[in-house]
Amino acid sequence: MSSLVLAADSHGFLSPTGVEVAFLLVGLVTFGAAIVTVTTKQLVHAALWLVVALGGLAVEYLLLTAEFIAWVQVLIYVGSVVVLLLFGLMLTRAPIGRSPDADSGNRWAALTVALASAAALVWVVADAFRTTWIDVDRAQGSTAVTGSILFRHWVLPFEALSVLLLAALVGAIVLSRKNDGAAAADGKGGH
Template identity: 45%
Template sequence: MVASSINVAQNVGFYLIAAVMVGAAISVVSNRNVVHAALSLVLVMAGAAAQYLLLAAEFVAVTQVLVYIGAVMVLFLFGVMLTRAKLGRDGDLNNRNWGLGIPVAVLMLGVISWAVLDGWKDATLPADRGPVSTKAVSDSIFQPYLLPFWALSFVLLIAAIGAIVLARKD
């Protein structure tokens, strides 16, 4: 890799955001307070949106903020409140054999990291190509990927109807 092709500001930004994301993600799966875990999830989502901007995918980043931070997190907080979770610390959030998860996750991380590092040894992101334009994305959605787009709209419709049917009181 040529030294001049390293963008220092981009790398510093990546590592700062990545550190925040990993810390917040660990807080999501280990926090004893349900609401704090949900708020940590907001931090992970916001960090992910920032990483999408570093990857020059503006449209996906904006969608991430609108859908996840705007809508999904409100759903989660409603879920926490409607199931009357304890709003303070709750010692009873983990399974009895939760410790089994740690070796599974570490083993999986080892295997995936090995495969990734072996497969893309020093492949770099092209610095001079500019972003994939939103026009190209919409052309892809409405030409080659129109059928999955239709299928997805049916999935969303059925999910909305299903959620209403499940949650209404008879």
């Protein structure tokens, strides 16, 4: 631990490395896209800005040498979650143009809460880790290492997770299928 602190002393904030500059720039883009996602009045644009934010996070994972996580992020989030969200927007007949009631009436209270928690979190985190240095020269999350660790030490949670995914799949099908036939057979249709 003391060697880490010593290493951090030799790295000032005023002479950033190339990785830090890249991280900062991509982080700004990610944060801006996230802000637009939660504030825009056009629902479909919110989903598309979410793609930018999640893709930026994938680049951040690459900069942190977590290569496998980055590609999983691109595959799962950008590839499927955003598509699911767009399908959800279409199926609930979301308006294409600006919808003035996208924000609730308590948005000022929400803004207060968010700014207060952001100030508290950033203050605490910056105070706690301002001298901590990450060594990103050695890759920590290459695909080979992640695969062998996942199937050697984390096999049981992995299998439990596949059961969870199966349950979620079945649950989503049960929730979203139209049960008009069953309701008519029970004789209490009309909903």
